[in-house]
Amino acid sequence: xxxxxxxxxxxxxxxxxxxxxxxxxxxxxxxxxxxxxxxxxxxxxxxxxxxxxxxxxxxxxxxxxxxxxxxxxxxxxxxxxxxxxxxxxxxxxxxxxxxxxxxxxxxxxxxxxxxxxxxxxxxxxxxxxxxxxxxxxxxxxxxxxxxx
Numbered sequence: 001x002x003x004x005x006x007x008x009x010x011x012x013x014x015x016x017x018x019x020x021x022x023x024x025x026x027x028x029x030x031x032x033x034x035x036x037x038x039x040x041x042x043x044x045x046x047x048x049x050x051x052x053x054x055x056x057x058x059x060x061x062x063x064x065x066x067x068x069x070x071x072x073x074x075x076x077x078x079x080x081x082x083x084x085x086x087x088x089x090x091x092x093x094x095x096x097x098x099x100x101x102x103x104x105x106x107x108x109x110x111x112x113x114x115x116x117x118x119x120x121x122x123x124x125x126x127x128x129x130x131x132x133x134x135x136x137x138x139x140x141x142x143x144x145x146x147x148x
Contacts, residue, residue, distance in 0.1 A: 009047060012046060013046070014039065020038045021035040065077070066081065074122070076119040079115050079119070080119045087108055087112060091104075
């Protein structure tokens with residue numbers, strides 16, 4: 001096995017679910033529901049931790065996360081990143097403070113959809129105008145472009 005971290009994450013998830021199923025008081029359906037929820041929570045946390053550790057160690061390169069193909073900053077990528085982090089952090093704080101998952105308003109979903117659509121439209125405009133492989137001034141960046 002190549003990824004020992006993945007195997008450890010799955011084993012910890014199953015172990016957490018097993019412990020919750022054994023030691024939680026209540027009927028079988030409540031135990032099963034809690035075991036599944038806590039198991040998935042542990043798995044999600046460990047996967048997120050593995051990604052953050054890979055970013056910190058340099059195995060995942062995020063230096064071009066907010067840049068366009070031709071270089072330079074991408075406002076649509078930045079907007080999508082900021083909106084996603086703001087919404088995720090807001091819901092995380094609500095869950096921590098209230099100890100329950102809140103109802104997601106349609107306005108929040110609409111804002112995230114608009115942000116994702118903005119990014120998609122900018123990529124579509126960029127692809128249709130033939131700017132791939134060129135910077136904003138229209139000069140070649142040395143990348144090859146495919147023509148049909």
